[in-house]
Amino acid sequence: MATRLGLALPQNRQYDLGRDVPDVARAAEAVGYESLWVYERALFPEPATQGLYGIEGLPWPDAYRGVADPLVTLTLAAAATERARLGTSVLVAPLHVPFQLAKTLATLDAASGGRVVAGLGTGWSHDEYAAAGVRPFEERGQVLDEVLEVCRAVWGPDPVSYDGRTTRIAPAVVGPKPARPIPILLAAATPKTRRRLVDHADGWMPVAMNAESLAKQWQEVRDLAAERGRTAPLQTVVRTNARYTAKGYEGSDRTPFHGSVDQIVEDLVAYAEVGLDEIFVDLQSSVRDAQELKDVAAEVYEKARAAGI
Numbered sequence: 027m028a029t030r031l032g033l034a035l036p037q038n039r040q041y042d043l044g045r046d047v048p049d050v051a052r053a054a055e056a057v058g059y060e061s062l063w064v065y066e067r068a069l070f071p072e073p074a075t076q077g078l079y080g081i082e083g084l085p086w087p088d089a090y091r092g093v094a095d096p097l098v099t100l101t102l103a104a105a106a107t108e109r110a111r112l113g114t115s116v117l118v119a120p121l122h123v124p125f126q127l128a129k130t131l132a133t134l135d136a137a138s139g140g141r142v143v144a145g146l147g148t149g150w151s152h153d154e155y156a157a158a159g160v161r162p163f164e165e166r167g168q169v170l171d172e173v174l175e176v177c178r179a180v181w182g183p184d185p186v187s188y189d190g191r192t193t194r195i196a197p198a199v200v201g202p203k204p205a206r207p208i209p210i211l212l213a214a215a216t217p218k219t220r221r222r223l224v225d226h227a228d229g230w231m232p233v234a235m236n237a238e239s240l241a242k243q244w245q246e247v248r249d250l251a252a253e254r255g256r257t258a259p260l261q262t263v264v265r266t267n268a269r270y271t272a273k274g275y276e277g278s279d280r281t282p283f284h285g286s287v288d289q290i291v292e293d294l295v296a297y298a299e300v301g302l303d304e305i306f307v308d309l310q311s312s313v314r315d316a317q318e319l320k321d322v323a324a325e326v327y328e329k330a331r332a333a334g335i
Contacts, residue, residue: 032061032306048106140205229261
C-alpha cells in the first residue's frame with residue numbers, strides 16, 4: 027500500500043487565516059493530499075526565558091510569532107473539505123482543560139464526518155505552561171495521562187463518569203459523540219513515553235530526523251509493543267519540517283527535507299521505505315504566501331507519486 031501523504035495548513039503570521047486556510051485546504055485535497063495538519067505554539071516569549079525545546083541558547087524561530095490556534099484552524103479546513111483527515115501534530119495536551127479538549131475534538135469529528143486524528147504531546151515551554159497549563163510543568167506527564175483517560179470516557183457511551191486529579195465528571199450525558207473512535211497518536215521519544223504510547227494510544231507520531239534513525243526507533247517501538255503484549259496495530263504518521271528553496275542545497279550534509287522540490291521528494295522516498303503509514307510535509311515557514319505554498323505542495327505531491335510513493 028502506498029504511503030499516505032499529508033500537508034500542514036498555514037498558521038503562521040504571514041497568512042490571512044480566514045482566506046488562506048480554506049483555500050490551501052481545498053487545493054491540497056484536490057491535488058490528492060489525504061490529510062491536513064496543524065501544530066500548537068501558544069506564545070512567543072520576548073525576551074526569551076528559555077531556549078527552543080528547552081536547549082539553552084537555541085533561539086526560537088521567528089515563525090513561532092503569532093501561530094494561529096490549531097483547533098480553530100482545523101475547523102476552517104473541515105468546513106472547506108470533504109475527504110481529507112484533519113490532524114494535530116501536536117496539541118500540547120496539558121495546556122487544555124481535559125474535558126473541554128475531549129468535547130471539542132468530539133464535536134469537530136462529528137461535524138467533519140469522522141476525520142479527526144488527535145496527535146498529542148507534553149510540550150517543553152515553561153512560559154506556555156505558566157500562561158495556560160492546567161497543572162505545573164513538572165506534572166505534564168500525569169496531565170497527559172488524564173487527558174487520554176478523559177477523552178476515552180467522554181467519547182464513550184453515556185452516562186460518562188470520571189474521577190481524576192484535575193477532572194471530575196458526575197454521571198452525565200456528554201455529546202455530541204465522535205463519528206467514529208478518534209485515533210490518538212503520541213509524539214513519544216523516551217522509554218517512559220513509549221510505554222504510554224504502547225499501552226494507551228493508537229499510534230506513533232515522530233518528527234523526521236534521518237531515515238536510518240527513524241527506522242531504528244520504529245523497530246524499538248514495535249519491540250516494546252511485542253514485549254508488553256500489544257496486539258492492536260500501531261498507526262504511524264511522520265511530521266517533516268521542510269525548508270523549501272527553489273535552488274536547492276548543495277553538499278552531503280544537507281538537512282533532510284531542506285532544499286528543492288526534487289530534494290524534498292528524494293527524502294520522502296527514503297522515509298517511505300521505512301514502512302510507516304503516512305508522512306506529512308510542513309512547508310509553510312519557507313514560502314512567501316499561500317499561492318506559493320499551494321504551488322510547491324502540488325509539485326511535491328505529483329513528483330512524490332511519480333517516484334513511487
